[in-house]
Amino acid sequence: MKQKKEFVVIGLGRFGGNLCKELTDTGVEVVAIDKDPERIQEYSSIVSHAVEIDAIDEESLKSIGIRNFDCVVVSIGEDLQASILITLILKEMDIKQVWVKARNEYHQKVLEKIGADRIIHPERDMARRIAHHIGSDKVTDYIEISKHYSIVEIIASNKLAGKTLNQLDVQDKFHCTIVAIKKNENDISIIPSLDTVIDLNDILVTIGKNTDLERFEDLRV
Structure with a gap:
């Protein structure tokens, strides 16, 4: 039986990085994902696991057992196409909860159509x-x-x-x-x-x- 909730955060920009820190401080198990090796190195000592992969690659996501996690947060900021594609992949994999950072209202509308469970507007x-x-x-x-x-x-x-x-x-x-x-x-x-x-x-x-x-x-x- 699980003792702690387990989250995946994809994208270690300012929002994703701070989210990793806050979740870890509350006792949540966090797996941080980014394709930038420098960001992975920065957060490797903070989160439970830091994994350098391109989240657009479905096989890479499967390799870390992403279906076993309670929630996946997609916190990619600038690359809207990557954010949308990753969200779509996660929903097709039947992830329990997919939360996504939206850059603007257009981004939100697309995320809603592909089934994001929760849409986050941190700046707004x-x-x-x-x-x-x-x-x-x-x-x-x-x-x-x-x-x-x-x-x-x-x-x-x-x-x-x-x-x-x-x-x-x-x-x-x-x-x-x-x-x-x-x-x-x-x-x-x-x-x-x-x-x-x-x-x-x-x-x-x-x-x-x-x-x-x-x-x-x-x-x-």
Whole structure:
């Protein structure tokens, strides 16, 4: 029985390389693939295995037992043709999950048509997170779940401080749900009870429709 999840990252550019480091830090077994020997050398001491192959070659992928992995991330940036061909090969090999970094909307449309399980837009997504930070001094973080729904971390203002979740009735008034309250790094309440009292500057981890979250950020309670 497997004890750890196992991922393959194809393409060790800036995004793929950083992804390898982050996955390894969380205890995930990572196989890094690139056709550049210098990049393989750079990451050989970081990941579980670093393999120098051209991922467009189906036989090379089979030789490392790629079907046995939980997820393959295609993080090739500039070469759209290689990204698309590799994705197509992986899907035809019945890989469980194929996640692909998309360069633009055109790239995304092609990836959707050939069956990519998840499409990643790192630059666009980071830009949106930064925009939310800049646009509201009440929001400390933002994660997009879908086109219309997100999770935001909202700083509790004077309007919320001293009130219980039951008194605020966020779900009824704003159709949002506070799924956690962070008072500090060591004091985090997951699925807080309705009698939980909110203190000034608590971080409210809130999920909901974007338009409803914006209303809640305005704190017109």
